[in-house]
Amino acid sequence: MNKPIDNAWIDDVRFDAGGLIPAIAQDAHTGVILMVAWMNAESLAETAATRRAVYWSRSRQRLWRKGEESGHQQIVHEIRLDCDGDVILLKVEQKGGIACHTGRESCFFRRLDDKAGDSSWTITDPVLKDPELIYK
Amino acid sequence: MNKPIDNAWIDDVRFDAGGLIPAIAQDAHTGVILMVAWMNAESLAETAATRRAVYWSRSRQRLWRKGEESGHQQIVHEIRLDCDGDVILLKVEQKGGIACHTGRESCFFRRLDDKAGDSSWTITDPVLKDPELIYK
Numbered sequence: 001m002n003k004p005i006d007n008a009w010i011d012d013v014r015f016d017a018g019g020l021i022p023a024i025a026q027d028a029h030t031g032v033i034l035m036v037a038w039m040n041a042e043s044l045a046e047t048a049a050t051r052r053a054v055y056w057s058r059s060r061q062r063l064w065r066k067g068e069e070s071g072h073q074q075i076v077h078e079i080r081l082d083c084d085g086d087v088i089l090l091k092v093e094q095k096g097g098i099a100c101h102t103g104r105e106s107c108f109f110r111r112l113d114d115k116a117g118d119s120s121w122t123i124t125d126p127v128l129k130d131p132e133l134i135y136k
Numbered sequence: 137m138n139k140p141i142d143n144a145w146i147d148d149v150r151f152d153a154g155g156l157i158p159a160i161a162q163d164a165h166t167g168v169i170l171m172v173a174w175m176n177a178e179s180l181a182e183t184a185a186t187r188r189a190v191y192w193s194r195s196r197q198r199l200w201r202k203g204e205e206s207g208h209q210q211i212v213h214e215i216r217l218d219c220d221g222d223v224i225l226l227k228v229e230q231k232g233g234i235a236c237h238t239g240r241e242s243c244f245f246r247r248l249d250d251k252a253g254d255s256s257w258t259i260t261d262p263v264l265k266d267p268e269l270i271y272k
Contacts, residue, residue: 009248009255022158022223024169031167033160036223048248048255081257082243083236087158087172089244100219108225112145112184112215119145119184121217 007048010041014085020056023088025066025099028077034099035107037064039088051076053090070134072096096129103127103134143184146177150221156192159224161235164213170235171243173200175224187212189226206270208232232265239263239270 037055046054053074057064067073074092100107109125173191182190189210193200203209210228236243245261
């Protein structure tokens with residue numbers, strides 16, 4: 001995490017006080033938003049160099065090469081930065097068609113629905129593969 | 137900001153230590169990712185109730201009813217929550233076709249390109265309307 005990053009383009013990226021930036025992974029073909037995770041400068045530099053999504057795992061406090069356990073790598077087609085420089089967008093090809101640790105295509109599988117005046121979250125997307133089989 | 141929010145569905149939303157959650161606005165028709173902003177519980181509750189995107193402006197420290205100055209409101213078709221409960225996704229109809237304060241459709245108008253071994257950000261999207269005419 002302390003390796004110097006000598007890429008000038010990284011200077012345009014505004015990491016937060018903890019040295020992190022949120023990164024959205026979007027399916028390059030369908031436009032489906034797959035997930036949001038965090039990156040530090042090292043993970044962003046490695047993502048750009050290898051064209052594979054590499055995040056920073058806040059829970060494990062280490063680089064997280066997406067797919068390292070599940071095989072569900074993300075091949076990076078495009079890296080985009082927003083106007084404020086504080087959000088990254090990756091357009092990716094999702095290996096296995098599953099981004100979420102629950103075995104679903106996308107992490108955004110809950111939709112807020114109104115039922116007789118009460119709102120609640122509805123699970124809209126199917127589990128494509130049992131997580132126990134993904135992380136065995 | 138201190139109004140009690142009595143919607144049970146909000147209890148499933150994991151706001152950060154500062155009481156905020158990032159929200160992605162995605163064009164409901166084209167899938168284009170328009171912007172990312174922040175919400176607190178009050179802005180999320182108002183978004184759900186009015187079906188208009190309401191964010192929390194960190195710079196101005198107040199509710200930001202998207203389009204209140206620019207007219208570029210976002211009509212909310214869907215509200216989604218990710219698996220960890222810490223990112224919101226809005227599928228919206230973008231009034232005026234412009235989400236970004238720079239006068240572009242999307243805030244993600246910079247793409248990382250490789251030029252003879254050096255990477256740099258390329259502006260790929262046109263300004264659709266002069267910001268001085270938007271915020272007059």
